[in-house]
Amino acid sequence: MSDSNHKPRELVIIGGGPAGLVVASVAGQLGVRTTLIERGPALGGDCLHTGCVPSKTLIHTARVAALMRRGAEFGLPAADPRVDLGAVMDRVRSVVDSIQAHDDPERFRGYGVDVVFGEARFAGPREVRAGDRRISGRRFVIATGSRPAVPPIPGLAEAGYLTSDTVWSLRELPRRLAVLGAGPIGLELAQAFARLGSRVTLLDMAPRLLPGEDPETGEALRSILEGEGIRVLTGVGVERVEKNGVVTTLRGRESETVFAVEVDELLVAAGRQPDIEALGLDAAGVAHTRTGITVDARLRTSVKHIFACGDCCGPHPFTHMAEYQAGVVIGNAVFRLPRRVDYRVVPRVIYCDPELARIGLNETEARRQGLDVEILRFPFGQVDRAIAENETAGEARLVVRKGRLLGATLLGPHAGELIHELALAMQAKIPVSRISATIHAYPTLAQIHRRAVNTLYGPRLFSPRTRRLVRWIQRLIP
Structure with missing residues (x-):
């Protein structure tokens, strides 16, 4: 089947993962003539089928098993569960299937998007082939993601x-x-x-x-x-x-x-490594290396009407980064506005237990750059909510320069949720004094932010100079 005699599509998206779906959803609902090509049997990408969703589901099940063994810590009988991995994987599959419903191809077709399943390959800078179809377009978006890297180990x-x-x-x-x-x-x-x-x-x-x-x-x-x-x-x-x-x-x-x-x-x-080998990028003239497709700050490739976003171009292999980049592509490819990426504030989380969340610079990076910074630390072991839940491992480490947050590392319970208050502070360039002045509900883990910041002001508040000032005020004002 050939589309060569039809008018070129206004937007052709290659890859039905998070980045491609965001672009397709917005473009389709805005009336842009859009084709979405996905080589797999279903939409959703690696994040849904083999990455974020199944792994976090498995991690949660494993945490429940660990908590059962820790029952005595909470005044309950400990229990060592007999794990049926088949049943665990069945639950993982059910969660994936539940979320898959949001990525039903018919939903996108309802937006006016032409959804095509097949391997896409460029036949030139303005045409791709997918199965027996030839699809031409005015603009293209490559969002093919990445795949596991396998080292060349003998045997x-x-x-x-x-x-x-x-x-x-x-x-x-x-x-x-x-x-x-x-x-x-x-x-x-x-x-x-x-x-x-x-x-x-x-x-x-x-x-x-x-x-x-x-x-x-x-x-x-x-x-x-x-x-x-x-x-x-x-x-x-x-x-x-x-x-x-x-x-x-x-x-x-x-x-x-x-x-x-x-x-x-x-x-x-x-x-992981970018999944781009099958695209025929050379036929389109798109520059690329082994680390991915080369893009500029507007996520344009070396061929300016072809964009790329997500793991296939980097620099951060996160689903939330793919979604963010998709928004930048929409600004450039759909609205034709010169929107540029800003990677200054990118949260990242390792979902071990306790979680490890990072944003901005850590102490080592700040010192390497020669920055004069203060490191504010506070342990979860001194946060009442963490004590109540017996989840006291880890600490908050804030990197502060001239009263503003340059970065933070949280190792502790629910660190992936807690990092976003700090992300907002960095994005909005809020001085850390505002975090200290913000009322935090008690008892919550989020109090660790306020208490960490207060370690900056505590020594100043209780300094000999402040004590002399307070004594003077007490004598002067009855």
Whole structure:
């Protein structure tokens, strides 16, 4: 079937994940003649089917199992649940199916969007082919996302392995699981499977856990994971994998110590790579590298009527970043306004337990830039709500310069929810004194923000100079 004799579509979107769906939804409802092409069998992308939604569902189930074992901490009988992974995965599937209803193709067709399922490939800068269809367009949006990166380890393919795409097919809980990679995906799934009952070994090449974080933060999280029985090995490179379930590793580049880790399943969580190889970008003249499609601040590619957003162009592989970038593309491709990206305030969360949330600069980055900053710290162990819920691990670390927030790191309960007050403060350039002056409901975890900021003002308030001033006021005013 050919569309070559029809008028060019005003907008052609390649990829039915979060970014593509946001652009399609808005464009269609505004009356823009839009075609959305998705190569998979359903809309929603990796986030819905193999990423954020299934992983957070599994993480929550694993947390419930962990809480059951901790019953005695809350004055209840402890219980060690017998985990049926098949039943757990059935629940994961049901949650995905429930949310999938929001991404029904008929919903988008109701907006006037032509939804096409098939592999899209550029035949030129203004035409793509999807199956037997040829679709021409005035403007294009590439939103094809990313896929798990698999390192070239000898024996890995022959031995077999899982990724964040395929782990959801498991029906039996692995007795021994090795996780290659201690990034967000590796950390989250390692802890989840350990809490469900697997003996987990976490392997990473970096010399320490989370090298991009302040050392204290990485060590604190490592201590928590090891306290749950996870074997954490950093500074380890995988030399080869054997078919009988043995991962042979080499510790460090300078060490000659070689040792083996015996496992029943191997989960590769070594990062992600842009999913762009099948697009035929060279035929369209779109510049790209192994890290993704090259875009400018307006998310235009080297071919100005072709835009890209989401994981396929980076720089941050988050669903909320894809949705944000989709809004920038809508401004440029639909409204024809010169809207530019602003990555100054981008929250990011690792959904381990406790959660690790970051925004802006951490202390290490600020010092490296030569900035004169103050670090405000407050532990969750001194927040009454955290004490009441016996979730006292972690702390808030705020990076402040001249009374304004440059960044924050939260390691603690519900850190992913708490980070947004700080994100708003940074986005609106609110001085931290306003956080201190804001009434925070008691007892809430959010009080940690106010109490952290108060560590800046406390020494000044109770200084000898202030004490002398107060004594003078008391004598002067009856």
